[in-house]
Amino acid sequence: MTIAIEAEGLTKHFSLKQGKGSGPWFRARGMRTVHAVDDVGFKVASGETLAIIGESGCGKSTVARLLLGLTEPTAGSITISGERRVQLVAQNPWSALNRRKTIGHALNQPLLIHRPDLDKDGREARVQELLDLTGLPSDFLLRYPADVSGGELQRVTIARALAAQPRVLVLDEPTASLDVSVKASLVNLLCDLRDDLGLTYLLITHEIDVARLLADQVLVMYLGHVVESGDADQVFDNPVHPYTRSLLDSVPVPDPRRRKELLPLAGEVPSAVDPPSGCRFRTRCPHVLPKCAETRPTARESGEGHLTACHLTAWSPS
């Protein structure tokens, strides 16, 4: 197994000025630290998909930005092995493309930067190849972003990302703005591209159904910490951490018996500026114990490669 992406002790803290005012009162209160990502580790095998799931503010996008090199870690590392180029497919294709330029222009531009070996004819042939790869017709070359649907536009952004010949794609909520049927065809396209081109994906998503379809491995994050990780089947079919179980319960499931076993999530994620001590989920956990406030639980194996960070080691999901 070749490892494509590896994160070790990955930590990102942001410093914020206290309040907008100035003067002694504000200075005395100093800076606040946002604990966006704390001590996160994972490995993604080449050709596989790791989905990072969790509620808004849990640190998913910060991990993606660290992988893309858009921000530096406070501690630890995240590396892409070998000459593995990384590209981003973002949630909103409209903001990713220039509305005044044709789709042909959008696909040609990255080739000018990333493929200096190609002449004009070579670039034209490659643009056609990118359209074919993403299931788009040739007449898209002369069309503008406003002339095509959201699903088609997301295919254009995928084609544009592929122009740089990446080995790793960061998919940041790639289907969030799409209808259910369009979403399904985009997920199929992403699966085909991964298998045909040997791509490795880091998928950031709120959408459990999309993660279920695409992921080989899952990382569940809560307030900057990893609370559970493992094979997608293990995590989705036998979630162990109370947070994962609650998160999965927020998704409608066809089997009503399963819903009864799970626990709905109550309340809001606390602030990442002053996260709870010990287990960060304890303030919302229905099984909280006194020691949950004292120490951060270490990750333990609950199946082969299935890790859960929870003090309720004796607790087993029914």
Ligand SMILES: Nc1ncnc2c1ncn2[C@@H]1O[C@H](COP(=O)(O)OP(=O)(O)OP(=O)(O)O)[C@@H](O)[C@H]1O
């Ligand atoms: N540049 C920044 N400066 C200060 N705080 C930041 C910055 N970027 C992110 N944060 C904070 O870090 C925490 C994690 O944010 P992040 O965007 O990674 O979460 P997320 O899980 O991706 O959420 P969402 O799904 O809403 O994008 C949040 O509390 C957020 O407010």
